[in-house]
């Protein structure tokens with residue numbers, strides 16, 4: 501999907517297309533985390549779509565669009581490092597060249613997205629040269645790189661370079677804000693990411709995962725009669741009291757599923773063992789009682805009640821639930 505700061509560059513590409521001067525090899529350069537892949541995907545889709553809008557964007561409704569969104573359009577080839585390798589290997593490029601020598605499946609373009617192009621080792625880059633020079637008809641190659649200077653000059657000289665800049669800070673901040681939970685610090689994250697919005701979003705997700713993991717460990721401690729609910733509530737409430745309550749809700753519903761021996765479709769598959777253990781220590785009725793209490797808390801969050809007190813109440817209740825002694 502096209503990101504808000506990519507409309508101008510997308511329209512430049514569409515202009516070239518309308519004027520029949522689209523280069524067959526484009527090197528999209530620009531810093532990591534600004535959405536080069538998103539732009540390449542949006543442009544590829546616009547080339548494959550059977551009835552694009554007048555501004556060039558894909559219709560979203562045709563067979564080609566449906567196949568693209570299902571991840572299975574046969575005329576779109578995404579090449580990147582495979583498995584644990586950091587490199588794009590020569591056999592990947594050879595296989596690509598062989599596929600490109602065949603006609604397109606749907607009589608439109610064949611599109612290649614090579615990302616990151618600078619991951620091609622020398623042999624792979626050399627084997628691509630001839631294709632860059634004389635590509636098969638209707639083939640468009642999009643080479644993406646945050647470090648284009650690492651590409652052999654022979655590759656660069658055969659591509660038309662299109663540079664993508666870091667988006668304007670205000671545009672980046674407003675997009676990032678729309679992607680984050682309330683209370684997360686947009687400006688700090690963007691600064692840490694050097695202004696790259698997708699990197700900032702990744703940082704926020706990593707941070708959220710880390711804090712969820714910490715909270716689950718606190719939650720387990722409380723069940724073992726350790727830890728102080730009042731102190732924990734004061735930590736958990738920042739930056740957003742709704743988040744831990746949502747997580748608790750997810751843990752409890754998973755515990756109920758696990759008690760019913762239902763192990764698929766868990767909210768927290770990564771915490772299955774911990775939640776299973778916690779579920780087995782409790783009477784099912786009590787888990788449901790706790791769930792009611794959490795639902796009440798979710799409603800209270802919209803009221804004037806102090807969120808920290810709401811959390812304290814939940815954590816105290818959780819710690820004091822009667823549990824069966826283990827191993828008997």
Ligand SMILES: [Zn+2]
Nearest residue numbers: 549559562565
């Ligand atoms: Zn379409």
